[in-house]
């Protein structure tokens with residue numbers, strides 16, 4: 001029985017980082033009974049991360065609307081009338097003020113997004129200044145500015161940008177049904193420019209756009225077979241916006257969304273899998289299943305920044321009810337010292353056990369600590 005065979009593999013074989021995923025393997029994961037899929041994803045999550053820590057990012061739109069691209073899901077596209085209020089590039093001081101507010105509310109990474117096809121030369125000095133000043137607050141920085149050529153990617157990296165977000169959105173086959181103003185290859189070449197410049201990559205997609213499971217398989221296969229897995233993999237649920245061509249698309253079964261998160265966790269065991277757009281529309285139970293399936297990063301949207309915002313409070317309450325704590329990379333130094341102590345304890349325990357009573361669960365715990373200390377990317381990066 002294939003399902004049973006796959007969940008009885010050793011943790012080591014399950015957690016190996018691979019870039020050669022076959023379509024049939026990914027289809028088989030999606031087809032597993034729900035509980036088996038979640039069990040496998042949760043085991044891989046635990047082998048690589050603290051399962052009760054969730055990284056929190058905040059997104060600020062630094063330039064809103066009038067985008068020349070025609071992404072059929074997007075309220076910011078100039079091709080559709082969504083009654084969105086357009087805004088020019090924000091002043092640097094305003095961006096820094098918003099970043100400070102986000103930091104004070106527990107966000108460790110500040111993401112800045114501009115509705116551009118690609119940044120113009122005249123905008124670059126402002127964007128670079130934003131990066132430097134937000135970094136100066138002790139936060140990680142991420143930007144999403146559209147397509148980048150090599151020179152632009154290098155300039156952003158030189159200013160200290162940690163992450164660049166550029167989503168693949170969907171499978172190569174379905175892409176043309178969602179966007180026609182740029183190609184899948186355009187996306188891939190921006191991702192290559194970002195990597196070559198030495199930045200980390202935030203790259204995922206959107207589900208619930210009327211695509212089939214085959215397309216979700218295709219999207220995850222593309223992401224997992226990139227030369228390096230993206231460090232962050234946002235899995236978005238379509239938010240239907242009045243005025244866009246996808247406003248009336250049929251709802252996706254929430255369990256299929258959870259399955260997509262779980263398969264992403266299995267294919268990219270060391271990446272942060274992020275719940276972003278669409279999370280606010282999910283109920284608490286669906287979000288809890290996503291955390292169990294391996295999601296370990298969320299967005300607080302920019303509208304959640306004010307202190308008395310009930311939705312922000314709701315997120316905090318949900319974390320409390322689930323026993324989840326926010327991950328803060330600013331505290332990594334003390335965590336590393338703590339892990340050194342754990343490592344010493346694990347080594348001592350291993351010597352005592354001398355292999356005789358060394359069960360699979362102990363082995364997995366030891367691997368988690370050792371992997372972090374040898375600097376494997378996902379475990380050590382945040």
Ligand code: SF4
Pocket residue numbers: 067068069070071074075076077078114115116117146
């Ligand atoms: S490029 Fe970005 S901002 Fe522009 S329409 Fe597409 S998703 Fe929206």
